[in-house]
Amino acid sequence: MNDELRDRVEREAEKHALLNAVKHESDAAVGAVMGPLMGDNPDFREHSDAVPGIIGGVVSRVNDLDYEEKRARLEDLAPEELAEIEAEDEADEHDLPELPNADEYDEIRMRCAPNPNGPWHVGHARMPAVIGTYRERYDGWFCVRFDDTDPETKRPDLGAYDAILEDLEYLGFEPDEVYRASDRLETYYDHARELIDLGGAYTCSCSGDEFSDLKNSGEPCPHRDKDVDTVREEFEAMVDGEYSSGEMVLRVKTDIEHKNPALRDWVAFRMIDTPHPREEASEYRCWPMLDFQSGVDDHLIGITHIIRGIDLQDSAKRQQFVYDYFDWEYPEVVHWGHVQLDDYDVKVSTSTISELIETGELDGWDDPRAPTLKSLRRRGIRGQAIVDAMAGLGTSTSDVDLAMSSIYANNRELIGDETDRRFLVREGNQIPLAGDPPAEANPPLHPDHEDRGVREIPVGDSVLLEPEDLPEEGADDRRIWLKGLGGFRFAEGILEYTDDDIDVVREEGVDVIHWVPAGESVPVRMRTMDGDVSGRAEPGVGDLDPDEMVQFERVGFARIDRHESDGDGEETVAYYAHP
Known part of the structure; x- marks a missing residue:
């Protein structure tokens, strides 16, 4: 790389490092700078081996500045981009609109209604995040209602009930009430009898x-005009389990000529031979369909506002027939589009994740490669x-894309100031030292908090550097x-200590590099979305408590998971969070 190109890389890297640092009011990170830098400057890509080292030095110099110095420098380099950042900061905290007709209700009551077929994936977090935020805005109420009335095709997982409540707690919410629809069968039967x-x-x-042929042609089912006594008798036989699966259903009488065939005389109850996995519900064989069960529950629980996917618009229309029979008022409905996630090779689907766990391709629901809340936690x-x-x-009713980088940026803002720094070298190369360097290095635990003190890193006679x-x-x-x-000056495979002043970094563009002592570093296995990464960290990492967060300088944030011993000694296992 010639000097002119190197200067360009440094200028662009400084701009992007400042953008990253000012936007998040924290230290810039090499990983967060690399992507935008290469995106804006595609001609740098052929020098991708050299660029990270240059970025590292620039990022280090930027991180030595306080926030006001960073902002002032960014205003000189990129005033328009700074203005955009500040405009975003002045925007509303979130983009949630007011709930429709909210002022007409004494209390806003909402529900989160998961199917307990497994712990939540990331996409599931949208519902509790939104209704929880609305509850806080309106000083309202929300419940978790497990819609678990399909013991066959959407068979509940007994461990999922508690797992989902744990996920909800992780997101920071506690429901005002928890219901299990499978506990409420007698309530649904009573309403079916009344209907x-x-x-x-x-x-x-x-x-x-x-029935499909009749429905699609707009012709009534031959059973539609049965007398009430016969219907009641046959429904009681369904409740008593006298029919087999597929032998008898209970239909809601709607408009057999409705322009939407999906709304014509839909099924409210059906027979299922497979016992429910919950012992309390295992004897039942007559089960309500979701539209009947959910519609009845929403009224009885007093739900005022329902949020559901745009693909479920027909549910409200089906349930409206039941509400009309009972002379109930239907809740307000907000429809939204689907959330699409980036960054994952694994499909964001509970069934897919479960299959990958069963086949051993994922270690569990908290495998870092799994797009689950347990993994993020x-x-x-x-x-x-x-x-x-x-x-x-x-x-919005449109499908929306959620970049995981936005979650990472939010998390960086939450933990950046309180997380201490450490060195980790991945797949390091050992380089001898010469020239009588200091016996101990004392970088700060946090560059913005001198009061926290310094790390004590013994140097030894050689260091490990990343390739x-x-x-x-x-x-x-x-x-x-x-x-x-x-x-240090590199010559003939040795690093010779030069005793230079730190000014050479700023004035002469000397690259700043992280390192660990070869002799007293500790082995680390870092679990990432791309698989496990081996490395060695400064000695103090081996003494950190599980659950403690660290920022491995020039690598990213990670959570210390555990320290474990094997035949070769002690190893620290860390889970990588993000740049």
Whole structure:
């Protein structure tokens, strides 16, 4: 790389490092600078081996500035981009609109109604994030209602009930009430009986294909005009389990000529031979369909506002028939589009994740490669970071994209100031030292908090450097600054201590590089979304408590998970959070 290109890389890297630092009011990170830098300057890509080392030095110099100095420098370099950042800061905290007709209700009451077929993936967080935010805005009420009335095709997982409540707690919310629909079968039966007496339902023994042909042609089912006593008798036989699966259903009588065939005489109850996994519900064989169960519950629980996917618009229309029979007022409905996530190779689907766990391709629901809340929690990402990102999506009926980088940015703002710094070298190369360097390095625990003190890192006679930080092939006279230790000149495969002043970093563009002592460093296995990464960290990392967050300088944030012993000694296992 020639000097002119190197100068360009440094200028652009400084701008992007300042943008990153000012936007998040924290230290810039090499990983967060690299992507935008390469995106804006595609001609840098052919020098991708050299660029990270240059960025590292620039980021270090930027991080030595306080916030006001960073802002002033950014105003000189990129005033328009600074103005955009400040405009974003002045925008509303979230993009959630007012709930429709909210002032007409004494209390806003909402519900989160998960299917307990597994712990939540990231996309599931949108519902509790939004209704929880609305509850706080309106001083309202919300419940969790487990819609678990399908013991066969959407069979509940017994562990998922508690797992979902734990996920909700992680996001920072506690429901005012928790219901399990499978505890409420008798309530649904009572309402079915009342609906039958009102002439609003009938029992039907048509096969699925037979009824589909009739429905699509707008012709009434031959069972539609049964007398109420017969319907009631046959429904009681359903409740008593006298029919097998597929033999009899109870239909809501709607408009058989409705322009939307999906609304014509829909099924309210069906027979299922598979016992429910919950012992309390295992004897039941007559189960309500979700539209009937949910519609009845929303009224009885007093739900005022429902948020559901745009693809479920027909649910409100089906349930409206039941509400009309009972002379109930339907809740306000807000429809929204789907959330699409980036950054994951694994499909964001509970069933897909479960299959990958069963086949051993994922270690569990908290595997860092899994797009689950349990995974994010184990990686050290705070629930509030997820809530803020989800609430920021609003309630648009269009499908919306959620970049995981927005969750990472939120988390960086939450933890950056309180998280101490450490060195970690991945797949390091050992380089001997010469020239009588200091016996101990004392970089600060946090560059913005001198009162926290310094780390005590014994130096020894050699250090480990990351391969990308090694001098270019053929170079035998390159200077570098080992962070927290001092200046060195690389010559003939050795790092010679130069005793330079720190000014050489600013004035002469000497690269700042992280390192660890070869002798007293500790082995680390860092679990990431791309697989496990081996490395060695400064000695103090081996003494950190599980759950403690660290920022591995020039690498990113990670959560210390555990220290474990094997035949080769002690190893620290950390879960990588983000740059």
